[in-house]
Amino acid sequence: MKSHTAIGIQDLVKYYKGSDTPALNGVSLEVPEGEIFGLLGPNGAGKTTTISILCGILSPNRGSVNILGFDQSRNMQEIRHVIGVVPQDIALYSTLTARENLKFIGNMYGIRGKKLNDRIDECLDLMGLEKSADRQVKTYSGGMKRRINLIAGILHRPKVLFLDEPTVGIDVQSRAVIIDYLKQINQEGATIVYTSHMMQEAEKLCSSIAIIDYGKIIAQGRPAELIGSKAGYTDLENIFLHLTGRHLRDN
Amino acid sequence: MYRLLASIRKELILLARDWAGLSLLFVMPVFLIIVMTLIQDITFRKIDEARLTVIFMDLDQDTLGTSIRRGLQENGFFDLAAPPESGSREENVVRQLVADGEYQIGLVIRQGASERIRERGYAFVRRTMLGEEGVSDSTSLQQAEIILYFDPVIKKSFRESIRTALEVFTTRLESRILYSALSEEMERLMPGMTMPDPAGSGAISIEEIYATNPENEIVPNSVQHNVPAWTIFAMFFIVIPLTGNLVKERESGTGIRLKMMPGNYLHVMGSKVTVYLLVCVLQMVLMFMVGIFLMPFLGMPALNLGAHLPAILLMGLTIGMAATGYGVLIGTVATTHEQAATFGSVSVIILAALGGLWVPVFMMPKLMQSVSDISPLHWGLEGFYRIFLHGEGLSGIWTYALLLSLFFVASMTIGYVYNQIRNTR
Numbered sequence: 317m318k319s320h321t322a323i324g325i326q327d328l329v330k331y332y333k334g335s336d337t338p339a340l341n342g343v344s345l346e347v348p349e350g351e352i353f354g355l356l357g358p359n360g361a362g363k364t365t366t367i368s369i370l371c372g373i374l375s376p377n378r379g380s381v382n383i384l385g386f387d388q389s390r391n392m393q394e395i396r397h398v399i400g401v402v403p404q405d406i407a408l409y410s411t412l413t414a415r416e417n418l419k420f421i422g423n424m425y426g427i428r429g430k431k432l433n434d435r436i437d438e439c440l441d442l443m444g445l446e447k448s449a450d451r452q453v454k455t456y457s458g459g460m461k462r463r464i465n466l467i468a469g470i471l472h473r474p475k476v477l478f479l480d481e482p483t484v485g486i487d488v489q490s491r492a493v494i495i496d497y498l499k500q501i502n503q504e505g506a507t508i509v510y511t512s513h514m515m516q517e518a519e520k521l522c523s524s525i526a527i528i529d530y531g532k533i534i535a536q537g538r539p540a541e542l543i544g545s546k547a548g549y550t551d552l553e554n555i556f557l558h559l560t561g562r563h564l565r566d567n
Numbered sequence: 568m569y570r571l572l573a574s575i576r577k578e579l580i581l582l583a584r585d586w587a588g589l590s591l592l593f594v595m596p597v598f599l600i601i602v603m604t605l606i607q608d609i610t611f612r613k614i615d616e617a618r619l620t621v622i623f624m625d626l627d628q629d630t631l632g633t634s635i636r637r638g639l640q641e642n643g644f645f646d647l648a649a650p651p652e653s654g655s656r657e658e659n660v661v662r663q664l665v666a667d668g669e670y671q672i673g674l675v676i677r678q679g680a681s682e683r684i685r686e687r688g689y690a691f692v693r694r695t696m697l698g699e700e701g702v703s704d705s706t707s708l709q710q711a712e713i714i715l716y717f718d719p720v721i722k723k724s725f726r727e728s729i730r731t732a733l734e735v736f737t738t739r740l741e742s743r744i745l746y747s748a749l750s751e752e753m754e755r756l757m758p759g760m761t762m763p764d765p766a767g768s769g770a771i772s773i774e775e776i777y778a779t780n781p782e783n784e785i786v787p788n789s790v791q792h793n794v795p796a797w798t799i800f801a802m803f804f805i806v807i808p809l810t811g812n813l814v815k816e817r818e819s820g821t822g823i824r825l826k827m828m829p830g831n832y833l834h835v836m837g838s839k840v841t842v843y844l845l846v847c848v849l850q851m852v853l854m855f856m857v858g859i860f861l862m863p864f865l866g867m868p869a870l871n872l873g874a875h876l877p878a879i880l881l882m883g884l885t886i887g888m889a890a891t892g893y894g895v896l897i898g899t900v901a902t903t904h905e906q907a908a909t910f911g912s913v914s915v916i917i918l919a920a921l922g923g924l925w926v927p928v929f930m931m932p933k934l935m936q937s938v939s940d941i942s943p944l945h946w947g948l949e950g951f952y953r954i955f956l957h958g959e960g961l962s963g964i965w966t967y968a969l970l971l972s973l974f975f976v977a978s979m980t981i982g983y984v985y986n987q988i989r990n991t992r
Binding site: 371372373374375393396397399401403405406407408409410411412416419420421423424425426428452468 | 569570572573574576577580581584585819820821823824826827828829830834990
C-alpha cells in the first residue's frame with residue numbers, strides 16, 4: 317500500500333550502548349515524495365544516526381519508520397530495493413576498479429548483463445569517470461572517490477536516496493557535478509534526504525529542511541520559511557546558529 | 568544464488584590482488600613444510616643415519632677401551648674422533664673441546680679401567696666358588712672409571728642413548744671377564760672340562776612391526792608425519808587474511824554498504840567461506856604435491872598418499888571448513904585488524920601445540936592430553952594420521968570429519984549471533 321509520503325518517522329528514540337543520553341529523543345518527521353529534504357544539525361546532533369536507522373543499519377530503541385508504504389520493522393528487504401544510500405565514508409573496495417565495484421553492487425540489486433553495463437557506462441559518463449573506470453579506486457582523488465561513491469548509491473535508480481554529507485572535503489568542480497546530478501534525479505522523481513554542514517548548499521538545493529539538535533527536531537519548514545521566521549535573519553546559516561548556538565560541538 | 572556468485576567473484580578478485588595475503592596462504596606454508604620436514608627428519612630416520620660425533624680418549628689402552636671403541640663404531644650411533652695429536656693426553660683436553668662446542672659429547676676411558684674390571688671379576692669368582700678367605704669383596708675394590716662430558720645444550724635423549732650404549736658394552740665385558748674367570752677355575756678344579764662359549768646364542772630376538780591396517784604398505788617417516796601435520800597448520804593460518812578481510816570490510820564502510828543492499832548474511836559469509844575453503848583445498852593440494860614431487864629432490868622420501876583419496880579429500884574439506892569458520896568467528900568478534908591478526912595467529916599456534924603438532928599427544932601430561940581433545944587441529948591431525956600412517960579410509964576418519972564439521976557450524980552460528988547482537992546496539 318503506497319502513499320504520497322515517501323518517509324514517515326514516528327517518535328524515534330535511540331540510545332547507544334554505554335550512553336545514558338539518547339542520540340535520538342523522539343524524532344518524528346514526514347517527507348513527501350519528490351522532495352529534496354535537508355537534515356541539518358551540528359556535530360553529534362543525530363543526523364547520521366537518523367540516516368543509519370532509515371537505511372536499516374541501526375535499530376531504534378523505540379519508534380517506527382515507514383518508507384514508501386513499507387513498514388521497516390517488517391519489510392526491510394523490500395525497502396532495500398527502493399532506497400539508495402551514499403554514506404559519509406567511501407564505502408567501496410579500494411583494490412577493485414570502479415567498474416568492478418559497480419558491477420558487484422549492480423548484481424546485488426539484481427541488475428545484470430547489458431542492462432547493467434549500459435547503466436554503469438551512463439553513470440560513469442555523467443560523473444566524468446568513464447576514462448578512469450578501470451582503475452582501482454585506491455588510485456582516485458578525493459573528488460573522484462566522492463563521485464563514484466554517489467554512483468554506487470544511485471546505480472539501481474532508487475526511489476528514495478539518502479546522502480550523508482556527500483560533498484564533504486571535495487573540490488568545487490566535483491561538488492557542482494554532484495549537486496547538479498542530485499537535482500536531475502530529483503526531477504526524475506527520486507526523493508532525496510540529505511545531511512550537510514554546508515548551509516548555503518542546503519539552502520539552494522533543498523525544498524524542505526529540518527534542523528536537529530541533541531536528538532530532537534528543533535525547526536522544520538521550507539528554507540525561505542525558516543529564514544523568515546525570525547526578524548533580521550537573511551540566510552540559513554544565521555538561523556542555524558541562532559537555533560543551535562555558537563558554542564563548539566564535538567561528536 | 569546470483570548474489571552469492573557475484574559475492575564470490577568479488578572475493579576472488581580481492582584475494583587475487585592481495586599479494587601479501589596470497590604469499591601468506593601459499594608460499595609461506597611451502598617453506599614451512601619443507602623446513603619442518605627436514606628439521607624433524609632426524610627423529611624419524613634409522614638410528615644409523617643419525618650419527619653424532621664423540622671425542623674419544625682411551626687412556627686405558629686395554630680391553631675395555633678397545634671394546635668400547637669397537638662397540639661404538641659398530642653400533643652406528645656415533646662417529647668417534649680422536650683428540651688432536653699435538654694435544655696433551657690429559658682428559659681436560661676432552662673437557663675443553665666439549666666446553667668450546669667443537670663436540671657435543673666427550674668420552675674418556677681412564678687408565679687401568681680394564682684391569683679393575685678383571686680384579687673385580689676374579690675376586691667375585693674366588694669368593695663365590697672357593698669361599699677363599701682374605702679375598703677382597705668385589706664391591707670394595709676400585710671401580711673402572713669412564714667419564715662422559717656433555718655439552719649443556721645436548722638433549723637428554725642423546726645423553727641417555729650413549730649412556731645406554733656404554734652400559735651395554737661394559738656389562739658385556741664384565742660378563743665376558745666373569746665367564747673367563749669362571750672357566751679358568753672350572754679348568755683348575757676339573758681338568759679337561761671346558762665350558763661352551765655362550766656368545767651369540769641369541770636367546771631373544773626383537774622384531775619391529777607397525778601396528779596398522781594389515782593391508783597398509785605405508786612406511787612411517789618424516790614426510791608422512793610432517794607434511795600432513797604442517798598442512799593443517801598452514802590451512803588454519805587462513806584465519807589471518809580472512810579476519811583481515813572481515814575487519815577491513817567493517818572498518819572501510821563497505822560492510823555498511825553490504826548491510827544496506829539486498830542480500831543477507833548467507834551471501835556475505837557464504838562467499839567468503841566458499842572462496843577461503845577453495846584456498847584451503849588448493850593449499851592442501853599444493854602441500855601434498857610438494858611432499859610427492861619436491862621432497863625426493865631434497866633427499867627425503869616422497870609422500871605416499873595411499874589408497875584412500877576420498878578420505879583425504881573429506882579431511883581436507885572439513886579441516887578447511889573448521890579453519891574458515893574459526894576465521895569468520897574471530898573476524899566477527901575482533902574490533903581491530905591488530906586484534907584479529909594477533910589473536911588469530913597466537914590462538915592457532917596454541918591450538919597446534921595442544922593438537923600435538925609439535926609434541927605428540929601421548930607424550931603430554933595427562934591434563935594436557937585431555938585438553939588436546941578440544942583442539943580442531945588435533946582432530947585434523949588424527950584424521951590425517953589415520954590415513955597417512957595407519958592406511959585407513961573413510962571408516963577410520965568419519966568421527967574426526969564430523970567433529971570438524973560441527974566446529975564449523977558452531978563457529979558460524981556464534982559469529983552470526985554475535986553479529987546480530989552487535990547490529991542492535
